[in-house]
Amino acid sequence: MKPLLSGVLLGCSLLVGVQAFYSPSDDVIELNPSNFNKEVIQSDSLWLIEFYAPWCGHCQRLTADWKKAATALKGIVKVGAVDADEHKSLGSQYGISGFPTLKIFGANKNKPEPYQGARTSQAIVDGALNALRALVNGRLSGKSGSSGYSKPHGGSGSKDDVVELTDDNFDKTVLESDDVWFVEFFAPWCGHCKSLEPEWAAAASAIKEQTKGKVHLGAVDATVHQGASSRYGIRGFPTIKIFRKGEEPQDYQGGRTRGDIIERALELFSDNAPAPELSEILNEEVLKKSCEDSQLCIIGILPHILDTGAAGRNGYLDVMAKMADKYKKKSWGWLWGEAGSQMELEASLGIGGFGYPAMAAINTRKMKFALLRGSFSETGIHEFLRELSVGRGSTSTLAAGVIPKIHTVEAWDGKDGQLPEEEEYDLSDVELDEEFPRIEL
Known part of the structure; x- marks a missing residue:
């Protein structure tokens, strides 16, 4: 049973994990669309709220300081957190486009203010107390603000x-x-x-x-x-x-x-919605664009164009496009490259030993990957991705723990490949008899 459990745990780690940053024992209050209005919008308290994504490295590093600040502010200022990757609708109401985003919900809950301070526990506490002081002074002067429903970002809510x-x-x-x-x-x-x-x-x-x-x-x-x-x-x-x-x-x-x-x-x-774009790995920027903001990046390495021709390559690309459409809700990145064009990448994934076409699923935040062991077909790829989705399958760490060098290459022109032209040599002036004497039989 231990090997099976290990595989499950590794599979879960590839998908960046679903474990929440905060537990009921913490002083950080987990918020979601079901409790946000009641806990925050209809509250008279000052709230400091973090909008985060579980796969975000900066969010992971903030967690300890956010918990420490919440404990220090307990009974004074409420500190909450929203998994905006899971609850996208809640994040969208407040224009959350990057992680972590910190907002202060004070007197006017319709217009939360961005927290602009440092991300240390001491700075967070100081920022919260300054906001609290402004709230109290506002109430003393009769400018208590309004308490009501928040308006969605970019719209009046009218x-x-x-x-x-x-x-x-x-x-x-x-x-x-x-x-x-x-x-x-x-x-x-x-x-x-x-x-x-x-x-x-x-x-x-x-x-x-x-x-x-x-x-x-x-x-x-x-x-x-x-x-x-x-x-x-x-x-x-x-x-x-x-x-x-x-x-x-x-x-x-x-x-x-x-x-x-x-x-x-x-x-x-x-x-x-349309399926995600299936991009050819032309340079490092293309790979970063598809992989850095995605939980997983699916990369297909296709045979050389001389081995398949345009028709064969388009067949493989059609399979990948169908799978991208099937899994479009996952918001994964989808890439492909020609065998031999990114040798360092292939080597770090151990692809060469399995032949082509090949496929890998990479988590660039965990620097872990899994290889397609089955057929490069709709059925085979679906089974591969389905297993990953439920936390199964064998995973490995990328060589050296980093994405290898990505070379800049020219885009495929959609045509069949052409063999390089061979140089012709004129042997008419070469005296073969002098260097290579005849052998009489």
Whole structure:
């Protein structure tokens, strides 16, 4: 049983691990879309919140100081943390684009301020106490700020981003659209509808920005536009339905906070999103771009063009493209290179002994990798990636613990390869008899 357990642990380490940075025994409060509004937004306390990603090296280094600061500030300032990699919808509300991002939620919870100080425990404590002093002085002067729901980054959270739907425009706007629609059927007198209104408006603004306008939130006054309401059997308010072109409308069964709505919208958006780009390893910058911001980087090393021709190579690339699309929700990087073009990389992965095509999955943060042992096919690659996804499979550490030198090469032109032209030698002037005398038999 020990070898199996070891393999499982190694597999888990390749995927950077799902272990949380903070435990219930710590003084750091773990926050998520379900408890954020109640714990933070509706609180009178000053909050210092870290938005982090488990795979982020800077976040890992901050953990000890963040815990120490939380203990020092216990009972004075609340210190929290959000896994913004897992809860992307919550991170998107506050414009989180890098990790770790630290924000201070003070008097006006609608406008948290960025923490600009050093990342040591002492500096964090000092910054929190300065913010607390400003909060208290503001209350003394009567400038207590407002306490309410946070507005999404980049949007006002107003009704402007909620599309008003009617019996006249419903079919053209929703049913004929190629985009995803969340539609709320409401009644003006409905208390639950009134409670949902600010969450719906805030979610609409965030979703519009995060999906680049590919997912929309709309609202129908069911007491006025009874045609659309009766068509979908609306009997209670608010009722939310999801519309996708060519499919029957689906009842939305999730939570009614903006975080819940955004999270579900982003899930549907990722379902319809294009597959990640499959890039040729042309230089170090290409590899960094695909791998540094990804949990895993999938690299295919394909046979030399003279061995396969354009048709054979395109066949291998098609297989990789299909797998990239299948696993697009993982946000992995996908790369390929020609055998022999990046010899140091191949050597560090131990690829040469298995022939070509070959494939490796690399975690550049842990500097660990796993090799495809099965066939370079949809079935073989799927099994390989599925095993990694559940924490199984054998992994190794990259040679020297670093990414090797990546050479700059020319991009494949999409054509068959050509053998180098051989030089022709004129032997007419060479006296062979003098240097190589004939041998009489």
